[in-house]
Amino acid sequence: MTKRMWTGLAASGLALSVLAGCGAGGGNSQQAAGGDAGKKGDVNLRLYTYGTESAYNWKKTLSAFEEKNPGIKVELVQLSEKGDTQEAMKKLDLAAASGETMDILMFSDPASYAQRIGLGMAAPLDDYIAKEGYKENEEYKVDTSLNGKVYSLPGKFNSWYVLLNKNQLDEAGLPVPKDWTWDQFAEYAKKLTKGDGASKRYGTYFHGPQGGGWTEYMKLMMENQPENADFLKADGTSNLDNPNFKKTLELRMKMEKEDKSAVPYADMISQKLNYRTQFYNQSASMILIGSWMNAELGGTDTMPLNFNLAVAPFPKNNASDPTGIAPVATDYVSVAAGSKHKDEAYKFVRWYTTEGQLVQGKNVPAWNKVKSEDVGKIIDTILSSTKNPEKVDKASLVATMTASKASQIVPTVSYQAEISKALNEEFEKMILGKQDVNATVKSSQDRVNQIIASNKK
Template identity: 45%
Template sequence: MKIKKIPSLLLSLSLALAVTACGGGGGGSTSESGQAKNESGKEAAPEQIVLKLSTWQTDAKAQWSKIIPEFEKKHPNIKVELDLLNEKGDSVAAMQKLDLMAASNDQLDIVELPYTNYSQRADIGLFEPLDSYIEKDGYKYEDEYLVDTKVNGKIYALPSSMQRWFVIMNKAMLEEAGLPVPTDWTWAEFEEYAKKLTKGDGAEKRYGAYLHNWPDYFQLQLMSKPSDNTFLKSDGTSNAKDPLLKANLEMMKRMMYEDKSVNPYEDIISQKLAYRNQYFNGLAAMLPMGDWMVAESGGTEAIPATFVTAFAPLPKLEGESKHYSPVQPTYMAVAAKSKNKEAAYQFVRWYTSEGLEIGGRVFSGWAKSDTDKLVDTIVNSSIDPSKIDIESLKYTINNTIPGSAPVPVKYADEAKNVVIPEAELYILNNQDLDQTIDSIDQKITEVVNNNQN
C-alpha cells in the first residue's frame, strides 16, 4: 500500500496557516486602508504603508527598479520593498525560502510564483482569495486576463507575465543555407531545417538545432496541441499514452544519432551544456525556447549578440492548420498573513495590468495589452535592438494561438521529473520505446495516485 507523501515543510506550513487564519482576516482598519482620524475627527494624512514584494525574479530580469517607482508615484502612501528570495534567480531555492517565511514571523505581502508552484501553496491557504477584491473593483476576471487562475473555485492570484514558446534562429545561418524564415511549418520540416543547417565536424561542429535536457524538450510535440499539451491531461491524469510523446522521443533520438543534427544527449549531460552558450556562440542554428529570450536576443552583459535572431512559430502538427503554443504564466498573489491586504492587492492589480509593461522585458497575461506595442518596448529595451528581427517576431507572436492553460496541479513538477530518467534510458539506448512509454505512464500514474485527496 502506498502512502501519500506530503513535504514536511508544507505540512507544518499548512498547520501554521490554519492557526493564523483563526486570528481574523487582515488586521485593523488603519493598516488596511492607510487612513486614520486625528483628535478633531478630521481625516489625517494617509499612514505610510510598507509592502514586501517577494519574488525569485531579479531586477535584471524583471526591471523592478523601473516598475516600483511608477507605482509609488500613483500611490504615495505605499512603499514597495523588493524581497529577492534568491540572489541568483533560482526559483526552486526561492520557493523553499518562501515556505520557511510563510511558517515564520517574516513579513509577507505580495508573492510572485513560477508556473508550477502556485496551486500547491494556494491549496494550503498561503494566499488571500481575491474574488471579493475583484468584485469590489467592478470588473470581470475573464474579460481582463488570458488564463484561468482558479484553485478550488477561488481566484488566489492574477497572472503577471505569460510565456509562450517559439523557435529562435540565427538569420545569417538561414541565409547561408538558402532557407527562408519559416512562417508555416511542421515538426518534419523542423527536422529538415536542422539537417540543412548542420555544418562541420568535431569540436567546432555547428548543429542545426539544440534540444536541451529539460523535461519540456521531451514533450515538444505535445506542446503543439491546443489542449492536453503536457505530460498531464487537463484532469490531472497521465498523458503519457498520447502518441505525440512517443513521436517526440523518436524525433529527438533520430536527430541526435541518425541525422546528427542535434548534440548527442550524453554530451549535453556530461559537458553540462548551456542553451544560451550553444545558441549565442554559434554552435547551434535553431533553439526552441520561451519568449523570455526576446530581450536576450539583443545580447546580455554576459553574452553579447553578434548576429540577428529571427523567430518562427513552434512547428504545428501534421494535419493541423494553426500554430499553437502552451502558455506558462507567472502568478502574483496577496499573502494571507499580510497586514495590508488591500494595499497589496492594489499593487497586484496594477502590476498585472499596466505595470508589467513598464519593465519592457516579458509578455503580459493581461487581455488588454497591446502586443505590437509591447514587442516594440521589449525590443527597444534590449542592449542591441538591431540584432532582433522584429518583423518575424511580430508575425510569430500574432500567429501563435495560446493552448489551453489550466492551473497546474500541485504535483505537476513531481510528474514532470519522473519522466526524465525513463526518457533518458530510451535516448541512450538502454530501454526500448514501448517499455519507456509504459514506464512513464506507470510512474506518472503513481504520482497522481499518491497525491489524491
C-alpha cells in the same frame, strides 16, 4: 492537502511556514525604488521574486506604483541574481520556513505555483475579483484558477517560439520559416549541423527536461494542439496514451541519436549547459524557448548578440494544423497568505498585472485589454532596451507573437511536481540508453497513474 506532499516538504521545514505566519524580515532584500523602506506610517510590502532588474525593470516599475499609490512602499526581495527559477524556489521555501514577512509572491510555472498553493502559501483572490466585478479568465489570456479558486493573477504572456541564427540560415540557404512542421524543424537542424568534436555546431539544443523542470521538452508534439496539450487531461486523468506523447519521445531520440543534430542530453547535464550561452555563443543554430527572451533578443552586457537573429513560430505536427498554438508561460503573482496587508498587496498584484506590465515594458502582457495592434509598439519598447536591436528581425518577431495563442488551459494539480519528476526520470532512462521508447511510455503511464491514485482523497 496530501500526506505525501506534507511529508516531502516538511522535511525542509517549509510546512512550518504555514503555521509561523509573519515573522521578522530578513534575507537578501533590497529597496528596488531606492532609499529606505518608506516614511513612518507607510505600508511596506515585501515582494519575493526570481525576476532580475535587467529582465523586469523593477526600479522603474515599483517607482511608478508608489507614485500612483502614496503611502505604500514595495521592497524587492531578490531570490536569484541570475534569474534562476529553481534556485529562487528553494530560497523562497527557506524564507517561508524561517517565518520571514511576505506580502507578494511570484511563481514561474504551474507546478511550482500549484505545489505551494497546496501548502497554503497564497491567499485566494476571489473576493477581491468579485468586488471589482471582472472574471479572471475573461480579463486575462491565462487562466490561473486552481481547484475552483483564483490564487494569482498572470503578469506576462510568454508563448514559446523558435530563435534562429539568421547568419547560419543564410549560409545554409534556408529561409526564415513563417509556418512549419516538426519534420521541417528536424530537417533544418540536420542542415545547420556542422563540424565535429568540441567545436561542433548543432542544429538545435533542448534545455530539458532536467531536475523535474523544463518538461515542455517532453511534450513538444502535444503542446501545439488546441486541446489535450498536457500530461493530464482536464478531468485529472493521465493523457500519456495520447499518441503525440510517444511521437515527441521519438522526435527527441531521432534528432539526438540518428541525425546527431541536437546537443546530447548527457552533455547538457554533465556540463550544466544553458540555452542562452548555447545560442548566443553560436554553438546551436536554433533554440525552442519562451518569449521571456524578448527582453534579451538584441543582446545584453553579459550576453552580446554578434549575429543577425530571426524568430519562427512553434512547429506544428501536420501542415494542416492551425498555426501559432504553443506552450504559454506566465508569472503567477499572488498575495501571501501570511501578509498583514492583503488589501494593499492585492492592489499591487492587480496594478502590476495590468498597466504595470506596460510601465515595465519588458513583456507582452497577459492582460486582454492590450490589443494585438499594440504588440508592435510593445516590442519596440522591449527591444530598445537591448544592446543591438537592429540585429533582430522585428517583422518575424511581431508576426510570431501576433499569431501565438494558448491551447485550452488544463488546471494544474497540487502534485504536479511529483508527476514532472517521475516523467523526467523515465525520460532520462530512455535518452541515456537504459530503456526504449515503448518501455518509457509504459513506465511513464504506470507511474503517473500511481501518483494520481495515491493523491485521491
